[in-house]
Amino acid sequence: MTALESIYIGGSNGKDEILTLKLANRHGLITGATGTGKTVSLQILAEGFSAAGVPVFCADVKGDLSGIAACGTSKDFLEKRAEAIGFSGRYNYEAFPAIFWDLYGEQGHPVRTTVSEVGPLLLSRLLELNDTQEGVLNVLFELADDEGLLLLDMKDLRAMLAHVADRADELSRHYGNVSKASIGAIQRRLLVLERQGGDLLFGEPALDIRDLMRTAPDGRGMVSILAADKLMQSPRLYAVFLLWLLSELFEELPEVGDPEKPKLVFFFDEAHLLFNGAPKALVEKVEQVVRLIRSKGVGVYFVTQNPTDVPETVLSQLGNRVQHALRAFTPRDQKAVRAAAETFRPNPELDTERVITELGVGEALVSTLEGKGVPSIVQRTLVRPPSSRLGPVTEAERRTMIQTSPIFGLYDRSRDRESAYELLMERAQVKQRQEERQRAEEDRVASREGAPRRTRSGFQIPDFGRDDRPRPASTRQRTQRSSSRDSVLEAGLKSAARSLGSSLGRALVRGVLGSLKRGF
Template identity: 80%
Template sequence: MTADNSIFIGKSGKDESLMLKLANRHGLIAGATGTGKTVSLQILAEGFSKAGVPVFCADIKGDLSGLGAAGSHKDFLEERAKEVGISKTYEYEAFPIAFWDLLGEQGHPIRTTLSEIGPLLLARLLELNDTQEGVLNVLFELADDEGLLLLDFKDLRAMLSHVAERSSELSTVYGNVSKASIGAIQRRLLVLERQGGEQFFGEPALDIRDFMRTAPDGRGMVNILAADKLMTSPRLYAVFLLWLLSELFEELPEVGDPDKPKLVFFFDEAHLLFSDAPKALVEKIEQVVRLIRSKGVGVYFVTQNPLDVPETVLSQLGNRIQHALRAFTPRDQKAVRAAAETFRPNPDLDTERTITELGVGEALVSTLEGKGIPSVVQRTLIRPPCSRLGPINQSERRSIIQSSAIFGTYERAKDRTSAYEILMNRAAETQRLEQKHRDKEDRYADKHGEPRKGRSGFQLPDFGRDDRSRRDSRERRSRRRSQRDTVLEAGLKSAARSLGTSLGRALVRGLMGSLKRGN
């Protein structure tokens, strides 16, 4: 189903194909529930894999797991193969796949560190308002400046307490830090933890190169994210996909327009990415989608309604597969008109009317051709998949996971020294030095006959000394304590700043606030 330079999609009056050289110009698969979007995604994933292009996709319903098993004979599949003219070459086959799961239950665990995800996406995940997001930005700035790695939730909690303790000091340097905002962030963190979000943060962090592997036979690996349970936390799902997109953008080198993509990325349930997203975030998404093409990455949005995708992003999606839409409401009718108007007109086809009449497995198709010009829209019969229609069973899934070349790489979490340990050690060291100074002061008082302090902190009676002598003694102790405290504080602050300066200079954040690892 894949020629040397294109992927066969289906048949209209002619073969409809997606040119590999133009596949990084992004795309859209849209249509109402049950009209065939998942099958269209499946056949594109098969085509890219056969061409040696790795694929990432989220499996919302579990059906895409069938890519890992060969299809079985079904009359309607054989009939469709005959209708689109591929009956002689149509064969059932399995494709190389890797299962991933943020919850670590149905695939290799996916983790990233809080330092790497950055404040912008974390604020989106925690649903913070502008004031709370400002405090979170201060926290990350301070952590970067002082070389404090934020790996997981315990690091973030320790850092929130640290910022609260230093709020007055930090407000003069970084801007206002409200303790009320810190409390709100802590409460949102608790909610996210109960939703299972804590498992996404930690180490070992995902190496993006593990999404870009090929099988020994040269076919691209199809990376499938188990998202059925994840969809109960739609904000976590959306932020994860945005983080992954930003990681690809920041980590991959510029390649221009390659003969085929380095990776193809499918965003299923794309409306979740933009729902209630602030304008600043939508602008950054639009910028990443526009620029990531030169990294050799094709981004394909999968959604029910084209209106789910902002116009600034929609205008960049050159390859389109539009399944049926139903025009029952004014908004539905607007969506039909909007979808029809985005296609290059076909004088022999009433595009707006046809969208409402398409059957299951039919779509309006327009792909880029020649010099990147969209082809005339055509009513197309979508070809049948070669892999299984429907999910594989749990036994098959376990076998695929355990036979993976990366099995064991991410399965066990690691916990190295980070902000939590550093702040705890710093507090313990400060307490130890203060106790040492108190003990030394007591010994000095004993040696010189000066009054000591009792355990309650009150000065013990000093009968037989006149008021002036006692006053002079107190002043000498006060000067010594002040000098020692100044030296201690200066030493701790100097060490922290030295560490922060040496590490902080190396910390550079990208377009969406994620940490650039290579700097």
């Protein structure tokens, strides 16, 4: 078999251990305790796929996988390893074409998706919602679809939650029970996610899956490296993001059957984070994706400490195995070692269970698919040294690679187009203007009829201002008479004065007349 048809993994007892490219889309598993060489095994496989023209996606959890983009340097222990396995004549140092990605946009190109593309199942997993809260989230997505509201970023999701809360009674009759308490719980979970930087995942421009499947001008596959050292501080976000990528590949790529080599190889490091506490529905989705995605030309390789970290339904789909050392210090560790040994095709000349605990750094038990997809007999193997750098690239090297990347400028600036938030805000403004016009009309009608005016808050107040409207004459006279009336005290005093005046007047008249009569 030629080098273009397989990937050289290492040597065992004078025999080459290889991974056949035609069977590489049958998925694989790399396991072993911390510090036993899992990252190097991932690195040499990624180098082999790239050299064969196969694009690769992998997460750089510790930061040292970025060295694949830089040329390796000669070191004694590397040369000795190459000589020990008969690889020295073929061993050379080279860098491989790479694209750096980073959810936070600090160590690579920003990578985003939309809320709609993630969907309610993965979003519920990300927010750690219970079944009731997940049901409300499903109602939200259904309502958004029915009303043509795009869910792109976090503010769209928050606006839709408020919208659903306002219409909770109405929606409960059509979509099922919508609890405002559940909506409040989801809103609190969103706040926690935002503080962890999860809001950076949602937005546009969204990642185009085709940008993960690029090849370099020289025909080698591009290695997409996701900076995950900071992302690992939010392990659930990390797991959901990678699972979303797998789901997108599954949904977007066409069926190709069994190609001569994969169209893309996907390495899922720290795979146990995907399954820890995962609900049954999510595990079933992973199983479905892993089982069916191989027919789309995609190989998935899980990297974790122990095979038992992966559910049996998924583990049974992983045909290519690289097992590094495991430690058996406790009964639980011993059980894990036994389970790992039982996953291999037995070798009569090898006590697999014992050897797993004796492997040194850079050694592994290797079994890959051969012939018609039958696993090879497990062999104790010295893993070949990598051609690229062992260790991370420098910050200056990383910046240069980002600026010379074939996708530079495509994702580096976010875009905010009209979506659910803007449409709901527009609806709210239209409704407010209609209510203001209605209140103004009610005030005009009230002022014409002399009725109390209605305030914005809905209270009614009398009109204490001067009313200049014309009135009938009788009304004006009544008004004038009413307004000219005096107080009771003043009226009494005036009446008394009038009475007194009248009496004095009569007395004076009688006196004058009497005098006149006596004069005659």
